[in-house]
Amino acid sequence: MKILVTGGAGFIGGNFVHFMVNKYPEDQIVNLDLLTYAGNLETLKPVEDKPNYTFVKGDIADRPFIMDLFEKEKFDVVVNFAAESHVDRSITNPGLFVQTNVLGTQVLLDASRAYGVKRYHQVSTDEVYGDLPLDRPDLFFTEETPIHTSSPYSASKASADLFVLAYYRTFGMPVTVSRCSNNYGPYHFPEKLIPLMISRALADESLPVYGKGENVRDWLHVSDHCAAIDLIIRKGTVGEIYNIGGHNERTNLEVVKTILRALSKPESLIQYVTDRPGHDRRYAIDPTKIETQLGWKPQYTFDTGIEMTIQWYLDNQDWWKHILSGEYSNYFEKMYGGR
Template sequence: MKILVTGGAGFIGSNFIYHMLREHPEDTIVCADKLTYAGNAETLGNAAKHPSFTFYRADISVSRAVEEIFSREKPDAVVNFAAESHVDRSIAHPSVFLKTNVLGVQTLLDACRRHGVARFHQVSTDEVYGDLPIGRRDLFFTEDTPLKASSPYSASKASADLLAGAYFRTYGVPVTISRCSNNYGPYHFPEKLIPLAITNILRGKPVPVYGTGENVRDWLYVEDHCAAIDAILRRGVPGRVYNVGGHNERSNLQVVRAVISLLGKGEIEFVCDRAGHDLRYAIDPSRMERELGWKGSVPFEEGLSRTVEWFLANRQWWEHILDGSYRKYNREFYGANS
């Protein structure tokens, strides 16, 4: 199978590429990524040495660029990770979120339709469901929970999900959608909570925590997410949505305190709360478990410890992001187009 992975130079996409190269050496991986501030060519350094891996620098919202890749590579399946993914940035600058996360998905769906691609998988998020009350630990998001986005980011992801569903129903494009909870692990961009906490503490800076830190997220180690998408790609049913989560609910404060405890040092700085801040996310992943035999396998404490070890062992990777030198590497290595 030849799989086009869009957004593969980001956090989850790169982990997925390494998962696929390791687990399915018979498959061929084509990666297309715009290399925005969140895309890092250094992350794909080892994949680039692999004979079954090809990279294109391309914007998923530019139909000519997308068409060129589809015509040349003729992928059997597309897995779309490409997105603007940071909620705070969406509050400051919504329009690029609509361009990439909605129009980009439409462009990919149109290309899949034209080329008769056997599967389009849209990587979505639990944030499309809005939030749940903190005090109701009995409530979870199921695939039938109505969409109720809170931020421009989650609104753009919800729009993409609706579009993908419409292309399945109207044109018969074989679409699957996964809605996953918060991920963490290697190659996580240091603007997000866990890598921000680790890298701030290692540089002697306090860790900013929104409000009182009571907001709850349901954490999943990134490798478990990659295995879930792999299972959906192989055994999932077109037209179906799959919730992905591991029942690892923690408040932001608990998460930061756990990082401080693993590193043996660190200060917390409470900062003004995020506008529209969702209170609690909690996924019911029973469809994945029942229908596809997938189950999250990494307990939060173990995954967090592995993540901290990874950031300690790969200091150069995140220092290149923080000092901006990774952008120079992106330009030099993947220059204009390939």
């Protein structure tokens, strides 16, 4: 099979490329990424020389480029991770989120339809369901929970999902959609809560906690997410949505304090700052469908996964220090300059 992975120089896409290249040496994995601020080819170092891996730089929203690529490559499967992914950035620049997340998805759908892709998989998020109240721990997002978005980011992801499902209903395209809770693990860009707090704590810098730190996120180790997507593209039913989550809810303050304890840093580093506008209170996924229909089970609890993740950031300081210094953007030139 030839599999196009878009956004494979980002956090989850990068982990997925590692997973697929190693697990399926007989498959061809093509990684298409625009290398925005969030795309980092240093993440692909462990696989860049493998014979079943290739990298292509390009924009999913560039229709002529995408059409040419699909005509040339004849992909069997498309897994779309490429997106603007940071909620705070969507508050300052919503238009870019429409461009990449909505229009980019529609271009990929058109190309997949035109060139007979056998499975188009859309990587979506639990944020499309909005949020849950903090005082109702009995409530969870199921695949039937209505879309009720809060941020420009989640509105753009929900719009993309609706296009994907419309192409199934109208054109009979073989699509699947997954909606995952917050991921954590290696290669997570240090603007997101966990890697931001680890990198700042290590530098003895203040840790900005929005509001009172009471908001709840449902954490999933990225490798459990990768395994779930692999299962969905091979065994999932077309036209279906699958929620992915491992029942690992924590308040932001609990997460930050766990990191401080692991690094032997004082809680006095915590600084409460102005809350995010429209800040979703609680996310919590009911993963019953993927567990019972596809037999997926997460391998990590948050307690084991966070310990390994903190250790990864300690062992791979070059990776995130290059990002903080901007040096990672030179890597593409070094690797691919002139080609």
